[in-house]
Each structure stands twice: as structure tokens, then as C-alpha cells.
Amino acid sequence: MTTATFGKKIARIEDPALVRGRGRFVDDIHMDGMLHAVFVRSQHAHARILSIDADLARSLEGVRAVLTAKDIAPFLAKERIVVALPDKNYLQHHDRFVLTPDEVTYVGEAIAVVVADSPYLAEDAASLVVVNYEPLPIAADCRTALLPGANLTHSNSTSNLIAECSSSYGEVDAAFANAPHVFKASFEQQRGVAHSIECRGCVARLDEVDDQITLWSSTQTPLIGARLLAELLGRDDTAVRVVAPDVGGGFGPKLVFYPEEAATAIAAIMLRRPVKWIEDRREHFVATTQERDGLWDAEIAVGHDGRILGVRGTLIHDHGAYTARGLTVPQSSLAALTLAYVVPAYHMDCKVVMTNKVPVTPIRGAGQPQGVFVMERLLDIAARELGIDRAEIRMRNLVPASAMPYKKGFVTRGGIGIELDSGDYPACMQDALRLSDWEGFPERKRQARTRGKYIGIGVANFVEATGRGPFEQVSVRVAPNGLIYVATGAAAMGQGTKTMLAQVVAHLLGGAMERVIVSTGDSSKVSMGFGGFNSRQTVMAGSSAHVAAVKVRQKILKTAAHLLETGEDDLEISGEFVHVKGVPDLKLSLAQIAKSSTGNPGYRLPGNLQPGIEATETVVIDAMTYANGSAVVEVEVDAETAEVRVARVFFVHDAGTVINPAIVDGQIHGGIAHGIGNTLYEWMAFSEDAQPLTTNLADYLLMTSTEMPKIILAHRESPSPLNPLGVKGVGEAGVIPMSAAIVSAIEDALSDFDVRLHCVPVKPSELSELIENASRLAR
Amino acid sequence: MLEYPVHARINGKPVDAMVDCRTTLADFLRHDLRLTGTHVGCEHGVCGACTVLVDGQSARSCLMLAVQASNHEITTVEGLAGPEDTLHVLQQAFIDEHGLQCGFCTPGMLTTLVELLNTNPDPSDEDVRIGISGNLCRCTGYESIVAAALNAAKRLREERTA
Numbered sequence: 001m002t003t004a005t006f007g008k009k010i011a012r013i014e015d016p017a018l019v020r021g022r023g024r025f026v027d028d029i030h031m032d033g034m035l036h037a038v039f040v041r042s043q044h045a046h047a048r049i050l051s052i053d054a055d056l057a058r059s060l061e062g063v064r065a066v067l068t069a070k071d072i073a074p075f076l077a078k079e080r081i082v083v084a085l086p087d088k089n090y091l092q093h094h095d096r097f098v099l100t101p102d103e104v105t106y107v108g109e110a111i112a113v114v115v116a117d118s119p120y121l122a123e124d125a126a127s128l129v130v131v132n133y134e135p136l137p138i139a140a141d142c143r144t145a146l147l148p149g150a151n152l153t154h155s156n157s158t159s160n161l162i163a164e165c166s167s168s169y170g171e172v173d174a175a176f177a178n179a180p181h182v183f184k185a186s187f188e189q190q191r192g193v194a195h196s197i198e199c200r201g202c203v204a205r206l207d208e209v210d211d212q213i214t215l216w217s218s219t220q221t222p223l224i225g226a227r228l229l230a231e232l233l234g235r236d237d238t239a240v241r242v243v244a245p246d247v248g249g250g251f252g253p254k255l256v257f258y259p260e261e262a263a264t265a266i267a268a269i270m271l272r273r274p275v276k277w278i279e280d281r282r283e284h285f286v287a288t289t290q291e292r293d294g295l296w297d298a299e300i301a302v303g304h305d306g307r308i309l310g311v312r313g314t315l316i317h318d319h320g321a322y323t324a325r326g327l328t329v330p331q332s333s334l335a336a337l338t339l340a341y342v343v344p345a346y347h348m349d350c351k352v353v354m355t356n357k358v359p360v361t362p363i364r365g366a367g368q369p370q371g372v373f374v375m376e377r378l379l380d381i382a383a384r385e386l387g388i389d390r391a392e393i394r395m396r397n398l399v400p401a402s403a404m405p406y407k408k409g410f411v412t413r414g415g416i417g418i419e420l421d422s423g424d425y426p427a428c429m430q431d432a433l434r435l436s437d438w439e440g441f442p443e444r445k446r447q448a449r450t451r452g453k454y455i456g457i458g459v460a461n462f463v464e465a466t467g468r469g470p471f472e473q474v475s476v477r478v479a480p481n482g483l484i485y486v487a488t489g490a491a492a493m494g495q496g497t498k499t500m501l502a503q504v505v506a507h508l509l510g511g512a513m514e515r516v517i518v519s520t521g522d523s524s525k526v527s528m529g530f531g532g533f534n535s536r537q538t539v540m541a542g543s544s545a546h547v548a549a550v551k552v553r554q555k556i557l558k559t560a561a562h563l564l565e566t567g568e569d570d571l572e573i574s575g576e577f578v579h580v581k582g583v584p585d586l587k588l589s590l591a592q593i594a595k596s597s598t599g600n601p602g603y604r605l606p607g608n609l610q611p612g613i614e615a616t617e618t619v620v621i622d623a624m625t626y627a628n629g630s631a632v633v634e635v636e637v638d639a640e641t642a643e644v645r646v647a648r649v650f651f652v653h654d655a656g657t658v659i660n661p662a663i664v665d666g667q668i669h670g671g672i673a674h675g676i677g678n679t680l681y682e683w684m685a686f687s688e689d690a691q692p693l694t695t696n697l698a699d700y701l702l703m704t705s706t707e708m709p710k711i712i713l714a715h716r717e718s719p720s721p722l723n724p725l726g727v728k729g730v731g732e733a734g735v736i737p738m739s740a741a742i743v744s745a746i747e748d749a750l751s752d753f754d755v756r757l758h759c760v761p762v763k764p765s766e767l768s769e770l771i772e773n774a775s776r777l778a779r
Numbered sequence: 780m781l782e783y784p785v786h787a788r789i790n791g792k793p794v795d796a797m798v799d800c801r802t803t804l805a806d807f808l809r810h811d812l813r814l815t816g817t818h819v820g821c822e823h824g825v826c827g828a829c830t831v832l833v834d835g836q837s838a839r840s841c842l843m844l845a846v847q848a849s850n851h852e853i854t855t856v857e858g859l860a861g862p863e864d865t866l867h868v869l870q871q872a873f874i875d876e877h878g879l880q881c882g883f884c885t886p887g888m889l890t891t892l893v894e895l896l897n898t899n900p901d902p903s904d905e906d907v908r909i910g911i912s913g914n915l916c917r918c919t920g921y922e923s924i925v926a927a928a929l930n931a932a933k934r935l936r937e938e939r940t941a
Contacts, residue, residue, distance in 0.1 A: 009877075011874050011875065012874070012877070014882065015873070015874045015879060015882075016866075016874065018879055018882030018885055019856075019866065019870040019873050019874060019879065019882075019885060019889065020816070020856070020857065020859075020860060020864075020866075020870065021814070021815070021816015021817070021855065021856035021857045021886050022816065022857075023815075023816075023882050023883075025815075025818070025883065027809070027815070027819070028809075028815035030810070030813065120799070120801065120802075194917075195917055196881070196883070196917055197818075197820045197826055197828055197881070197883045197884045197915060197916065197917055197918075198818070198820065198881070198883040199820070246881075246882065247881065248818070248820075248881045248882070248883030249880075249881040249883060249917050249918055251917060280822055281820070281821040281822060281823065281826075493881060494880035494881025494882065494883075494918050495880060496880070662877040662923075663877065665877070665923075666877050666880055666918070666919055666920075666923055669919060669920035669921075669922045669923065670880065670917070670918045670919050670920045671920075672920055673917075673919075673920035673921065674917070674920075696821070696823055696825070697821050697823070697825035697826060697915070698823070698825055702915050702917065703920075703921075704911075704912045704913075704914075704915065704921075705907075705908040705909075705911050705912050705914075705921040705924070705925065706908050706909060706912045708908070708920060708921050708922065711920070711922060734920075
């Protein structure tokens with residue numbers, strides 16, 4: 001390693017353009033002759049389409065087309081968008097349409113697309129498309145959708161049960177039969193929306209010379225999108241290119257390939273003009289996938305000393321109306337639940353239920369916050385009932401450092417064994433307790449009570465499954481101009497992926513960040529890949545980039561050694577030059593080396609090496625690497641208004657080796673904010689007939705700067721043995737323990753009222769009722 | 780659609796154009812003038828991504844019609860850098876403090892903070908938080924944005940006394 005760009009707070013290469021307003025987000029793309037698409041969407045949660053009358057809309061000047069399912073059918077090789085993550089646990093299949101022909105199953109489902117000269121005109125015309133519906137019975141709620149005689153989400157199915165899955169190991173029934181203590185509770189989590197500040201959107205253009213369709217889309221998974229689009233259109237995969245330009249935040253839902261992306265591409269093919277579609281915020285509320293309605297019945301068996309003997313229960317998970325991704329969310333909930341602790345026996349059954357709501361797919365955390373919430377709540381209950389301090393019961397049960405690597409008794413959805421690869425979870429929690437002065441809190445609480453204030457503290461631990469395999473391809477090339485080009489299908493959505501890759505590569509190739517040009521998320525630049533989700537890219541793309549850079553480094557040094565007639569070991573790369581150690585003037589530029597390696601007809605290549613200073617690597621890592629962390633949260637609750645203020649968050653995190661500490665801190669800060677929002681402010685409300693009720697940002701509240709608590713972050717670094725960099729993912733960490741820790745802290749603050757909380761978000765009205773009931777009982 | 784004239788100064792340059800009366804200022808800037816630095820996040824005045832300065836005061840360009848810009852001085856994020864493209868102190872502070880991730884809310888944050896630091900050169904942490912409480916960011920948790928604003932305020936004060 002010659003020059004250190006690794007492990008340092010380095011300014012991001014993305015930033016100079018972004019702070020100048022010179023980013024290239026999808027809506028910044030302009031093309032000559034470009035048309036604009038607006039979708040006509042279902043206003044019913046469940047209805048049969050009787051007719052669509054678009055004559056008036058088509059008659060407006062400047063309207064180029066109004067397309068329905070019938071119009072686009074000749075351009076589709078498949079009727080539906082086949083789910084990206086098929087799963088053997090599906091009992092029935094309900095893939096999405098591009099435009100739905102007969103039966104709509106959620107409010108917001110796309111029925112037709114209007115294409116016009118301007119977006120204003122397209123909006124006008126869309127409002128003139130008359131759809132006649134016959135309303136059908138609505139399955140509005142996963143709580144009742146499994147009951148006998150429940151309304152059906154799809155009229156051609158016989159049940160709303162779309163899948164069943166479970167996680168299980170050990171002798172759970174025996175553990176419960178012999179347990180001295182068993183504690184049982186029900187928990188509930190409700191829907192939320194991801195809300196990247198940039199909504200979705202795409203631009204499609206048909207290149208008639210090459211017969212290639214290109215889709216620029218605000219997506220986290222351009223390579224998966226290219227594959228799905230090629231299948232859908234019946235095109236060779238080289239005739240479809242999907243590119244993610246600058247993406248204004250992802251947070252999960254943009255990992256899904258959407259009907260609008262396909263419809264926009266088809267419109268561009270049909271009209272032979274570029275077509276742009278930009279989602280508005282209201283559409284984001286009704287047509288972008290959401291997450292996390294779940295109902296749990298769970299119980300924990302513990303010994304007299306608070307040691308866990310087993311956990312079991314059931315989960316009902318709301319899937320929404322279609323399969324838009326797979327079963328990732330409930331599977332991750334089940335998997336995450338026990339990870340941080342020694343749980344000798346575990347069995348959790350999950351029923352995945354369809355409802356007439358927008359489909360459910362991962363949002364930051366992807367089911368893991370829900371599993372962690374249940375585990376941490378069960379531990380709080382056990383601690384209370386056994387009279388053990390909440391931190392103490394966790395210390396007794398956390399997987400000890402001495403047990404690492406620690407094999408869990410079950411496997412991932414892909415059948416790969418779950419083995420916690422590194423970390424010292426008890427020390428991590430101890431750090432958080434120490435920072436927060438956990439031991440001194442009861443005295444602070446007592447003093448606050450004398451001032452009429454209700455303050456409380458809570459703690460939660462988590463282990464996050466990161467670095468989902470099997471690979472992410474990266475190529476590294478030194479071009480004849482001396483610049484270093486890095487390309488990958490990994491997709492950037494704000495998390496500094498380009499900077500991360502540049503740091504990994506520059507570290508080995510001269511240390512000049514500004515000489516590294518990174519291309520992310522372009523299906524034409526690499527042969528295969530996936531994209532950004534599951535906190536995976538630093539692990540997967542970072543590893544491939546590292547190995548590719550090692551090979552390129554060797555090639556540079558071998559070539560230079562030949563040209564300079566010296567030994568490779570006598571050379572070093574510094575900036576744009578390779579020079580003899582201690583003799584800076586005896587040097588060659590990377591440009592000279594790269595040029596020499598491109599060869600001349602009839603002449604030998606330098607050193608008889610293979611041509612080109614480049615390497616493409618596809619490092620395969622099947623096992624996931626497990627990051628961990630502990631959060632201590634202090635809250636203050638106004639017992640009159642039930643307003644909860646998160647005062648301080650102490651967050652200690654271990655994501656293995658850190659490449660850029662500023663980026664890691666930023667990921668955790670953002671995750672913490674997201675977790676607080678999910679717990680206290682964000683609630684996607686639906687009416688009894690599944691009409692979305694919170695469809696603007698004045699009704700659905702996102703965290704603002706004034707709700708943020710004081711955050712005290714600390715890191716531990718337990719390198720992962722599973723990849724050459726020792727890194728683990730960090731993108732979702734912040735959000736995972738927040739609901740559990742905040743709710744624990746609220747209960748603690750309101751211990752005078754003996755309030756018990758089992759549901760997130762914590763709504764002020766419900767909390768107020770609990771406080772009032774307790775006060776009434778006390779009187 | 781009726782077209783109306785707009786005569787405004789945008790980032791210091793005179794602009795004369797005809798626009799549909801219903802064209803928002805945001806769309807006019809972005810799509811007519813190709814000043815795409817101003818971003819549109821919600822189109823109902825909540826997220827603040829589209830914030831521009833109108834005669835030095837922050838305004839939501841999604842809630843303002845282009846025709847209303849007539850006879851006003853508009854500054855967008857593209858107008859913040861100095862001559863020869865030198866970054867505004869706030870822009871540099873955002874880079875230094877990792878005050879942005881995806882960068883979508885950034886232009887609105889920058890324009891909002893330009894106004895704040897013009898009116899309050901020595902803001903407290905709380906002043907900054909209140910100042911940007913009308914701008915949503917989903918990436919950063921605001922911590923690094925507040926740090927960047929305080930850092931920029933300090934640098935600006937030092938520049939003034941130097």
C-alpha cells in the first residue's frame with residue numbers, strides 16, 4: 001500500500017457538481033423532441049374496469065397517445081413483470097401488470113398512460129380519461145384478511161394467503177415446556193413510505209440506428225431493471241440499456257423495477273420519440289412500494305437468571321396487492337430477530353397476506369427493525385417481570401466475543417448458513433451504556449420528576465445482515481490518457497459509492513482521487529451485476545474493486561519494470577507516475593505505461609505481457625457479513641400532551657473496517673433520523689376501504705432538523721474475515737434499533753403510569769389515552 | 780394557453796421570455812432556462828428542495844408562477860458560486876462537513892442558508908435548525924448540514940473581520 005486514501009475522511013468526488021447544482025438527476029435530462037408521460041391510476045382499492053374512454057383526452061392538441069393494456073400488448077413478450085426474487089414459499093403468484101387490463105387491486109395502480117408534448121398537457125389529458133369501474137369487495141387490512149369469508153384481494157384467487165415461511169432451529173417446544181418463566185405479548189408495526197426527496201422517474205429513448213432502447217431511471221438496480229425490461233420486451237439483453245443517473249435518495253423502494261419504467265420504454269418505442277415520466281409526490285404515496293404492516297404474537301422462555309431458553313411465535317405480514325420483489329421483508333424480520341443473542345431454540349411462523357394496498361417491498365432496514373423490535377420488547381418484558389435491569393438481561397444473553405465466529409442454527413433465504421463473522425457485542429453495548437451514564441440515569445430521572453418532568457431511557461441491540469452476495473462486478477482500467485476508469489453495476493443513490501470505489505482503487509494506484517473516474521449503475525459498462533440494496537455495495541463492489549486494483553497495480557509495475565529496466569519491487573506509484581523508489585526523476589507516467597500496453601501492429605508487447613492495463617473482477621462472497629450496534633435513547637414525555645421528545649441518542653456501531661469515517665457517520669445519522677420518524681411521526685393511514693388518507697407531506701410527517709436529538713456516535717472496528725477489505729455494510733444500521741430503544745425509553749419515562757407499548761408508530765392520541773387510563777385507575 | 784412575458788434578472792443576467800401563465804417558476808427555471816440545479820421534491824411547498832432567492836428572500840419556486848418573477852431578482856444554486864466558479868463559502872462548507880449525500884435537497888438548503896447567514900451572521904445551533912426546519916432531507920439526519928452552516932458562518936465572520 002503506497003498512498004493512503006483508505007480509512008480517511010476524504011471529500012467526496014460527487015460533491016463539487018452537486019453543490020453547484022450541476023448534478024444530473026433524471027428530471028434534468030432534456031432531449032430534442034422529448035414527450036412527457038402521465039399515468040391514469042386506479043381510484044379504487046379493488047374494482048373491475050368496465051371501460052376506458054380516452055377519446056376526449058386524445059383529442060387535445062399536443063396529446064400524442066393514450067395507451068392502455070390493449071395498446072401495449074403487441075410490444076410485450078410477457079404479460080406481467082415477473083418477480084425479481086422468486087421464492088419457493090409462494091402459494092400463489094400475483095405479478096404486476098405494466099398497465100392493468102381488467103381488475104385493479106389498489107389505489108394508484110396504473111391503468112393508462114398519456115403521452116403529450118408537455119407534462120402540463122399530459123396532466124390535463126389524464127384528467128379527461130374516463131374509467132368506468134365496478135367496485136369489488138376490498139381486503140383492506142392484513143389483520144382481517146385471513147379470516148374465513150374475508151374479501152379477496154384478487155377475485156381469481158381463493159385466499160389472501162400468498163406465502164408461508166418460517167425460521168426454526170433447536171427444540172423450541174421442549175424449551176418452553178421446561179422453562180421456569182414464559183412471557184408472551186403481541187406487537188404491531190404499521191405502514192410507512194420511504195420518501196427519498198427525489199421521487200421516481202425515468203426517460204426512455206429508442207436509438208433506431210442500433211435498435212437499442214435506453215432507459216435512464218432513478219433506480220437502485222439498473223442491471224436488474226435491464227434484465228427484466230429485456231425479458232418483458234422480448235429483446236436481446238444487448239438491445240436494452242438501463243442507466244441510473246444521479247439518484248436523489250433510494251431507501252429501498254427504488255430497488256424495485258416498476259410498471260412505469262416499462263410503460264415509458266414502450267411508449268418511446270411506439271412513438272419513436274424520447275419519453276420522460278416524473279413521479280409527483282402524491283403518486284409516490286400511492287404507487288411507490290411501502291413497508292411494514294405486521295402483527296406478531298411472540299413469547300420468550302427464560303431461566304430464573306434471565307437467560308433465554310427459547311423464542312417462538314407467529315407473524316402476519318402485509319404483502320400488499322402484488323409481488324413486487326419477493327419475500328425479503330418478512331424473511332429478514334424472522335432472521336434478524338434473534339441474531340444478537342444466544343437463543344438456543346427458535347421457531348417463528350409467518351403468514352404473508354395480500355391486501356388491496358400498494359405492494360410491500362424493503363425500506364431501509366428491510367424487516368430487520370421489526371424483528372429487533374419484537375426481540376428487544378420481549379427482553380424488556382422479561383427484565384421487568386424478573387426484576388433484572390434491562391441492560392443486565394441483555395449482557396447475560398448477547399453472543400459473547402469468545403464465541404465468534406458464531407454459527408446460528410438457521411440459514412438465509414438462499415440456504416446459506418448464518419454465521420456471525422466478527423464483533424464484540426457485549427463490549428459494544430457496554431460502550432453505549434458508559435457513554436450514556438446508564439447507571440446514573442435513575443438518579444437523573446428522580447431529579448427530573450421533582451421538576452415535574454418525565455424522562456426515560458431505553459437500550460436496544462441489533463445485528464444487521466449486510467453484504468448480500470453473490471457478487472458485484474467491477475472493472476478498473478488505466479486508459480491511454482493516464483486516467484483510471486472504474487465501472488460497476490453497483491448503483492449510487494447518495495451513499496458515496498463513487499467515492500468509496502475511488503478510495504479503494506486510488507489507495508493501490510497512486511493515491512490521486514481526482515484521477516479516478518467512476519461510472520456506477522450503467523448496464524452497458526459491465527456484463528452483470530445487481531445494484532444497491534441490503535447494505536451490500538461496499539462489501540461486494542468494494543471487494544471486486546480491490547481485487548481488480550491489485551491486478552492492475554501488478555500489471556502497471558510489471559510493465560514499468562520492463563520499460564525502466566528495473567525490478568518491480570524497486571518501483572512505486574505516486575499520483576500519475578511510476579518512479580524508482582528514492583529516484584523521483586526516473587519515472588514513467590501512467591499514460592505512457594497504458595499507451596505502451598495497447599501495442600503496435602507487428603511489435604511485441606512490453607515484457608511479453610497481455611495487452612491493456614485493466615482487470616474486471618467478480619468476487620463471489622456467498623456468506624453475509626454481520627454488522628452490529630447498540631443504541632441508548634433518552635426521551636422526555638409531556639404527560640399532559642403525550643408529546644415525546646427524543647433528547648439524546650448514544651449509538652455505538654461496528655461495521656468492520658471503515659473506508660471513510662465521514663460517510664459512515666452520515667449513514668448512521670440518517671438512519672437514526674429515519675428510525676425516529678418511523679417510531680414517532682410517520683404513519684401511512686388508510687380508510688376502511690383502503691383509500692390512502694395521508695397523501696402529502698403535510699399529513700405524513702418526515703423528520704425535520706428541529707426534531708433531531710443530540711447524537712453521540714462511537715465506533716468499534718471488528719474486521720470481517722469474509723472479504724479482503726474487512727468491511728461490513730452500514731446503510732441501514734441507524735434505523736434498526738431505534739423503535740425498540742425509543743419505545744423502551746417511553747415506557748421508562750412513564751413508569752409512574754405503568755404504560756405498556758406494543759405498537760409503532762407511537763401515536764400521541766393512543767399514548768395520551770394510555771396515560772389517562774392509568775391516571776384514572778390511580779385516582 | 781395564454782402566454783405572458785417574464786422580465787427578470789436571474790443569477791445576475793437579464794431574462795426575457797414568454798411563458799404559459801400557469802408555468803411555475805420552478806419549471807420555468809428548470810425546463811425553459813435549463814437551470815436544473817433547483818430541484819422539485821413535492822410540488823406542494825413542504826420539502827423546500829425548490830427554494831430560490833427572490834430579491835434575497837427565500838421562496839418556494841414550486842409555489843410561485845414564473846410570471847410572478849417579473850421585475851424581481853432571482854438567485855438559484857447556480858448563482859451562488861463567485862466569479863471564475865469559486866465556491867460560495869457555504870458550498871465549500873457542505874463539502875468539508877459532508878453536508879450532503881444524494882444532493883437532491885442541497886440546492887434548497889444552500890439558498891435557505893444564504894438568506895439565514897445574511898440576516899444572522901452568528902447563528903446558534905438552534906437558529907440554524909429553525910432556519911432549515913422547512914427543508915426536508917432524508918439522507919443526513921441534518922447533523923452535517925447544521926455543522927456546515929455553523930462552519931460557513933464562522934468563516935464568513937472571519938472573512939469580514941480580516
